[in-house]
Amino acid sequence: MTSKSLNIVLGVGGGIAAYKVASLVRLLKESGNDVRVVPTPSALKFVGTATWEALSGNPVVSQVWDNVAEVPHVSIGKNADLVIVAPATADLMSRAAHGAANDLLTNVLLTATCPIVYAPAMHTEMWQNPATQKNVSTLRAHGNVVLEPAVGRLTGSDSGPGRMLEPEEIVAAALALVSAQIRDLVGRQIVITAGGTRENLDPVRFIGNRSSGKQGIALALAARDRGADVTLICANVTAQIPSGIKTVFVESGAELKNAVDAIASQSDVVVMTAAVADFAPAHVSDTKIKKADDGSAPTIELVRTPDILASLVAERKPGQFIVGFAAETGDSQASVLEHGRAKLARKGCDALVVNDVTGNHAFGSDDNEVTILLKDDAREVHIPRASKSDIAHALWDLVAPALS
Numbered sequence: 001m002t003s004k005s006l007n008i009v010l011g012v013g014g015g016i017a018a019y020k021v022a023s024l025v026r027l028l029k030e031s032g033n034d035v036r037v038v039p040t041p042s043a044l045k046f047v048g049t050a051t052w053e054a055l056s057g058n059p060v061v062s063q064v065w066d067n068v069a070e071v072p073h074v075s076i077g078k079n080a081d082l083v084i085v086a087p088a089t090a091d092l093m094s095r096a097a098h099g100a101a102n103d104l105l106t107n108v109l110l111t112a113t114c115p116i117v118y119a120p121a122m123h124t125e126m127w128q129n130p131a132t133q134k135n136v137s138t139l140r141a142h143g144n145v146v147l148e149p150a151v152g153r154l155t156g157s158d159s160g161p162g163r164m165l166e167p168e169e170i171v172a173a174a175l176a177l178v179s180a181q182i183r184d185l186v187g188r189q190i191v192i193t194a195g196g197t198r199e200n201l202d203p204v205r206f207i208g209n210r211s212s213g214k215q216g217i218a219l220a221l222a223a224r225d226r227g228a229d230v231t232l233i234c235a236n237v238t239a240q241i242p243s244g245i246k247t248v249f250v251e252s253g254a255e256l257k258n259a260v261d262a263i264a265s266q267s268d269v270v271v272m273t274a275a276v277a278d279f280a281p282a283h284v285s286d287t288k289i290k291k292a293d294d295g296s297a298p299t300i301e302l303v304r305t306p307d308i309l310a311s312l313v314a315e316r317k318p319g320q321f322i323v324g325f326a327a328e329t330g331d332s333q334a335s336v337l338e339h340g341r342a343k344l345a346r347k348g349c350d351a352l353v354v355n356d357v358t359g360n361h362a363f364g365s366d367d368n369e370v371t372i373l374l375k376d377d378a379r380e381v382h383i384p385r386a387s388k389s390d391i392a393h394a395l396w397d398l399v400a401p402a403l404s
């Protein structure tokens with residue numbers, strides 16, 4: 001359990017398991033935390049305001065129209081170190097997954113940038129319904145933790161998966177999440193580029209690449225969880241972006257460069273995971289390029305694109321840490337790592353994450369194997385096959401201590 005006192009928001013959904021959540025408030029208070037209970041209006045039909053106020057020692061409101069002067073729909077979420085939602089009903093998770101803001105609790109869920117843990121409770125049919133499972137996946141993709149419900153007795157005589165975990169289990173899971181967190185990037189401004197650029201040939205065709213953006217998203221999520229203020233610049237990323245991360249969407253290398261230039265000078269760290277096209281068509285046709293009647297194929301003239309990483313290094317502000325990524329293959333000239341070392345020296349960045357793409361395993365996958373090379377350190381930090389989240393944390397473990 002964490003020793004630091006936390007500001008915990010306990011969101012209570014409208015389910016019969018709300019009565020058990022009263023003891024969850026006690027457990028959280030007894031371990032020295034400040035607890036603010038935010039029930040939904042339906043939750044108050046099961047357990048009333050007086051109970052929550054007496055147990056938490058804090059005022060209880062459930063609508064955005066209460067205590068408006070305190071702007072509770074923003075302040076409660078922003079000040080929280082941890083949000084626990086119990087019982088998380090099917091309706092509440094549906095609203096949260098879709099970004100609804102129709103009561104105070106859903107507003108809090110939209111404004112919180114801390115970890116959010118859901119403890120579902122509902123009948124088995126509701127839990128197993130594809131709509132609910134889709135909402136659970138969406139919440140998880142947004143970076144939230146949705147605990148698996150227990151299997152057991154439900155309201156009435158039926159039993160099965162859908163029973164809320166016991167308060168002790170919810171507290172243990174939620175506090176373990178917070179205490180496991182390293183907060184070594186608090187106050188840091190971090191810019192991460194992700195995905196792959198597209199260079200237009202004509203209104204329907206482009207030169208692109210296979211980068212999915214997943215590693216960039218994992219880095220952004222890990223940095224957010226370690227306390228950083230993160231901006232993710234996404235080039236053609238289709239994956240879900242977790243909450244609490246500012247996002248800028250771009251398509252081409254030129255747009256990516258403009259977006260990076262607009263923010264780099266205010267950043268402590270810039271990580272270039274985006275695969276930037278090295279060449280772009282010299283001319284972009286306004287109309288679709290047609291096949292010639294004589295059967296000939298067009299010749300497309302290409303020009304070099306600006307090297308964004310190189311210009312970041314050239315214009316770096318004092319103390320700024322710049323990371324590049326390199327997808328490499330070994331050849332008759334040099335091994336993957338020899339190419340990586342040469343690229344680190346050529347680019348002048350502080351670290352280069354080298355990825356062996358022989359056989360094409362990394363693109364779109366949820367895991368990878370990399371070696372991190374550092375400019376001022378002869379170590380080569382090899383990360384054997386691991387999730388992109390683990391790789392992200394391994395990189396932050398190296399970057400955070402290097403920040404002045």
Ligand code: CTP
Pocket residue numbers: 253272273274275276277278305306307308309310323324325326327
């Ligand atoms: N990069 C960049 N601007 C470019 C090309 C690449 O900022 N026009 C960045 C990438 O985001 C990555 C790093 O440079 O962080 C290395 O990319 P890579 O394509 O491996 O480097 P290149 O210099 O293009 O080298 P190569 O000739 O091996 O393709």
